[in-house]
Amino acid sequence: MRLKSSGSSTSVVLVVMILFYILLIRVIIIFFQQILLHLASTQSLANVIALVVLIVLPLVLLGIIVINVVKLFRDRAKRKPGARFKLRLVLFFSLVALLSAVPQTTLSITFLNSLINSQFISQINDVFSSAWEITIDYxxxxxxxxxxxxxxxxxxxxxxxxxxxxxxxxxxxxxxxxxxxxxxxxxxxxxxxxxxxxxxxxxxxxxxxxxxxxxxxxxxxxxxxxxxxxxxxxxxxxxxxxxxxxxxxxxxxxxxxxLSDSREIFEQLNRFKDILQVGIILFYFYFSFPILLISIIVSFFLSEEIIRPIINLEEATRHVAQGDLSIRILARSGDELGNLIDSFNSMVGELDSSKKKLQKTEKIAAWQEIAQRLAHEIKNPLTPIKLAAERIRKKFDETYAGNAAEFKTVIENSVQAIVAEVENLDKMLKEFNNFAKLPDPVRKQVNLKDLIDEVTAVYMSVAAEVSIKTDHVDPDIRLTLDPNQFKQVIANLFMNAFQAMEGGGTIYISADLVKKEKTNYCRIQIRDTGSGIDESVQPHVFNPYFTTKHGGTGLGLSIVERIIFDHNGNIWFETQKGLGTTFFIDLPLESE
CATH class of the missing domain: 3.30.450 (Beta-Lactamase)
Known part of the structure; x- marks a missing residue:
């Protein structure tokens, strides 16, 4: 299960808002040039357009803010994760935008009003008037x-x-x-x-x-x-x-x-000084207000961008607390939150791996204990039974030698059956004991291709009707493992494949290098063209003492799983009835 760290829609909205902000700045510049410099023209088209924009634009922005505020308070009422934190972030961003806008607006208005009322403007107007008079006189x-x-x-x-x-x-x-x-x-x-x-x-x-x-x-x-x-x-x-x-x-x-145009502008400034001051105040208010609204809208989406990874972490933590270790979070950014998410994913992955290893260890330990008890409970009466059967045969030979031939035949056959079954039980007990006392692997670096070819050569002579293909095993792959135990793994899988292909077939072996998270693995595939595994049997394939074969002990694949587990690897299979079965083995490349 995977949670998305942050939606791409948030980034798209932020880009749109930035473009809208740039467009608004451009409109402000145009309106400043067209309106403030032509205040005398009360019926100009620019003033009409400005009036429409100044009314419609804030209303649209206010509508967007109202929708987001209602949604935020609804989420807060439903106690959705992150709603309270998002509200605080929005208020904080809005306050910062307001505090940064008010001093700048106040300072700008004060400066322009002081400039308009200063003697500098009057002196400039006098200079233009004098220059115009000189021009006319000339x-x-x-x-x-x-x-x-x-x-x-x-x-x-x-x-x-x-x-x-x-x-x-x-x-x-x-x-x-x-x-x-x-x-x-x-x-x-x-x-x-x-x-x-x-x-x-x-x-x-x-x-x-x-x-x-x-x-x-x-x-x-x-x-x-x-x-x-x-x-x-x-x-x-x-x-x-x-x-x-x-x-x-x-x-x-x-x-x-x-000179005439400039003189006319400054005369208008003097003539409409009071109107100009009011216009500047309205200008700053009407254009600062939409910018403030845009800042608030951006704060909503920035807050969403900030809290989304935190919300996902909270939800993922809840899943982990409930025992779901399959949860993962998709991290989009490479910042500190992205690193935190990567660390969380790694932690959950290690927990999942540790849980699986613990389950396997408990499973193996439980079956080992059962095997030891079973061997102890069965072995104790086997010896007396065998000795008793042999004594009966010996005593009969001593007492009834030369007569009672029919009785002798019955006794002989019965004793022979008892001895044979006891020997079979003894053999099975030895296998149980070997499973219970499977030694730790003695690792050394080996060439995988040579190891597989060695096992293949032995079994090619056993089952001539089955061919084994190893062409897709890279001859340069070297693994650190116990060669004797791994030969047992290959041999057990070969034996299962032979039994699944009674009329003959082909076994295909391949090996590739794969990477899962931060670990490199060698993935070995052993595929047969046999009858496949029944769906009802599949969940029990690796269980000890489970078998569908006559005379089998049910320990072959359990031993295989145990050996792969001891090598810090993993084994699983895919099967389809009538087409065959493929066993996958992942072994870590410890040398890398």
Whole structure:
């Protein structure tokens, strides 16, 4: 019988809870970015999703906790093993989670509130406002510079001669207004006649909508921003279009937008300061509460993981106390509890082995005592009976010699029968006595294959109609045993096989190395193709004085079992009626 140390479902649930915890952390980060930074947007989709999650998630987690709490108290009411200990573990883990969460939450909220109310935020907001004003002033100064220069009454005189010598005109304009960075001249058809300055400001041609004097629309080309002014010069019925302007620094507009967004964020922080503080508190509460619930749920499964081996040990100990030494616990982990379970299994295994050895020893001792008493009780009258029978025959010969031939024949036959039966009883008593006084084995290292071949050679000549196969015995196997006693084991098993195969057959012998728990064994198999053993006989096969053969003493297999037992081994058999019987012998490899 085996008990499972811990279920795989517990590990699966723990993995799922860890993944769920990581997902929850990710959701917290997303919600922090989407909600706390957009508190002004009360109708945003993110707020709606957050509201749903913050309501549904705790309810689901609370439901799981309620189910586990009800199950735990039900087990406690039924006095199931480990219920009280599990309750204490859950309370302990929950308290640890609560004690670790409260200071962290309090500190974080206090720090954020202090930061929001500090002068640092106001100073940053002032810095952003000042920077934004400077940006706007710079922007407007460039635009006003173009407008002022383009509407100057001196501009027509500066542009005089631009058709003939535009380079000289451009140099004059640059000397009066160094902020101008490019100039481009188009003829009446809109085609370019001249260009000078920053190359990024160059325009392929002038469109019809850009033919009136004044500011042209702002142009953004990649990271470059252009301010342009168009002046229409008319002389001699011909029109000449002159475009000049200013190029803002690279990335100016993008940096201005970022500055505007940052300024807007800090203005919202100031505007919604009180709402933000409440939001932070709610945020920590609503997201700390599910994490606390997850910790409690995990504590249930961790408690189950911890107490499961203890519960199994308790149940197994109860089985052992009731006499069931077949109990074993399956250990999954290699930690201290796993080592404890391994030690328990080893202890129960040794107890089981000791119990079996004790039973065998008691059984052998009991039969030895019976054999000794039986030999003593039977042997005492045998000698007088035999002597009396011989005296009758002798006296008859002396008294009635030469007559009463018929009476003599009767007496002779009767006396002969008495003597023969007495000799049979004497032979049986010697076997009983040998069983009772079987000597301790004298062990030495032998080659198993050579030992089996030696016995096989003797019995091959006795039963020619039976063949013996030893091909599957490893010639390298060496065992420490008593060779004479082990020859007796093989011989007795051969004799049983011969008697089971009256019409002939085959005996197959094989030997393999096996490992049971921490001990290496040599397993010897002796299989015959005989008639098999009746089911009613099987429980009594190794009992002394039990036999189904005429004239048998019933001690052959008892002696075999006794010899194997004295060698710290084990013997059993498998049989099927009509197909044969296989005897298995396990002998420890003491040399290893």
């Amino acid at each position: 922007y407007r100064s460039k635009e006003n510079n173009l407008r002022t220069f383009g509407s100057s009454p001196q501009l027509p005189r500066l542009l005089y001669g631009i058709e003939d010598d535009p380079q000289a005109v451009w140099e004059s304009i640059r000397s009066l207004n160094p902020e101008l960075q490019f100039i481009q001249v188009f003829d009446a058809t809109g085609r370019e006649r001249y260009f000078a300055g920053t190359e990024e400001a160059r325009t392929a041609m002038l469109f019809d909508q850009d033919t009136a004097t004044g500011m042209l629309p702002k142009v953004e080309r990649g990271e470059t921003t252009l301010f342009r002014y168009l002046y229409v010069l008319t002389r001699g019925g011909r029109r000449t279009y002159v475009v000049f302007g200013i190029v803002l620094p690279v990335g100016f507009d993008e940096q201005a937008r970022q």
